[in-house]
Amino acid sequence: MTMKNTSPHAEVLLPLARDMTASLSSEDRLNRLVSVVRQAVPCDSAAILRLEGETLVPVAAFGLSEDVFGRRFPRREHPRLDIICSNETPTRFAADSPLPDPYDGLVVGESITLDGHVHSCLGCPLRVEGELIGVLTADALHAGAFDAIGDDFLSILGELAAASLRTNNLIEALSQRAEHQGLIAQDLVRDAMNHRGSVLIGSSPELQRLRAEIELVARSGFPVLVTGPTGVGKELAVRMLHAQSPRSDQPLVYVNCAALPESIAESELFGHVKGAFTGADKERPGKFSVADGASLFLDEIGELPLSTQAKLLRVLQNGEIQRVGSDAVLHVDVRVFAATNRNLQAEVEAGRFRADLLHRLDVCRIPVPPLSEHRSDIPHLAGHFAEKGRSRLGCGPVRFAAGAQDALMAADWPGNVRELGNVITRAILHASSRTKSGDAVVVEARDLGVLPAREPNPGPHAGPAPQPAAPQRPLREAVQDFQRDRIRAALAASDGNWAAAARTLGMNPGNLHHLAKRLGLKS
DSSP states (O other): OOOOOOOTTGGGGHHHHHHTTSOOOHHHHHHHHHHHHHHHSOOSEEEEEEEETTEEEEEEEESBOGGGGGOOEEGGGOHHHHHHHHOSSOEEEOTTOOSOOTTTTTBBSSSBOOSSOOOEEEEEEEEETTEEEEEEEEEESSTTTTTTSOHHHHHHHHHHHHHHHHHHHHHHHHHHHHHTTTSSOHHHHHHHHHHHTOOOOOOSHHHHHHHHHHHHHHTSOSOEEEEOSTTSOHHHHHHHHHHTSTTTTSOEEEEEGGGOOHHHHHHHHHEEOTTSSTTOOSOEEOHHHHTTTSEEEEETGGGSOHHHHHHHHHHHHHOEEOOBTOOOOEEOOOEEEEEESSOHHHHHHTTSSOHHHHHHHTTEEEEOOOGGGOGGGHHHHHHHHHHHHHHHHTOSOEEEOHHHHHHHHHBOOTTHHHHHHHHHHHHHHHHHTTSOTTSOEEEOHHHHOOOBOOOOOOOTTSOSOOOOOOOOSOHHHHHHHHHHHHHHHHHHHTTTOHHHHHHHHTOOHHHHHHHHHHTTSOO
């Protein structure tokens, strides 16, 4: 390939070099990196993806739909990304390349492009000392957008971006190692969490606080009580607690207390000896014996029979258990995680839960917020469930029409994240019936079947219920007004600082700028 002239705008790369030694947060460093790419390359979107195993994970982007941060891009499923990874030098793809583009339908312009295709596409492998650590991609909606950019300039940009990403990775790894006192390497934590499904998707302030609380509590050996409504992700929180605890190399034994009839609850938890009761033809260890030296997850602890709660209290106090039919006292070393969607204090007052057991369990409480309290994570979650649905159904790439995105943001979600996942899976199934095999599946609002969030109940003494008003404008316009109000409020609270406002809203700064322009808040 003939080398083209170096770009006359090489000075835009200087900030990357300066950032190598600057004291920046991980998020700020990555956002500044993609901002430099935006200045250096005339593109409609750009992204930095970190290589984790054989999968590319978006860590910073602009000009792409927010749900891209919930997606994962396995190399084997995305030939363009695999080619970029395999090459030593920057790769340009012809506008008429038959290879599917991973960002088709995800590039944000005046509206999200769903019926067109990315026309100009280039990528740089990010290597440090020969090791591939990620890729940089840039895309434009017009053919020939990158013709004036020299390959040597792209190589320099790629090398600086690789060094910057490597610096960021090292800082994150050192921070992780220091916080965990060298208990387990960051890559092993991530691998274990991915295999166990223990990933909380989203970047809202609420989820950031939840992750920080999990990380803090996980290092202790205390019991933990995880609370929250049905479907919020309490089990994920427990699995993250275990994965980041000193016992992470041991199993997490699971018990669903709601599925334990009173007649067998004691035997299931503490075990029994042969002949203890009719049908006990052999000795059986209980869950506490199985979890000795490890961790035990008591899901739906509020459903545990009162008769069993006293023995559970004894284990938490003294580490002692007795198997049914035996007088022998056994000692176990078990860390207990419990979860419930009930108000246990109310259960205590109603006489259905022991107050002393609640005090023992409630040493460290972690409340998982309902989806209504971190709505800005819905696009990330939607992207995550879209990828899972595509994999399970074996269909083409899944994209969301603008109306579907608005409907997802405006819906009520009483079933929280679990309901969101189920709705998206069903919607993909419906939308795929209109699509040829292998083509992109476009989910529209009609596929979702969700209703806008309900107004708060005014209560029995609030007077007669008002008559429902006739709809005055489309849902999309109402959602856009809501978005404008939220952005204005975030800017006011951040003294006009767009980066701070983006953090408040749980958004990528580049995407916030694009959204603000689309909503007429920026020129």
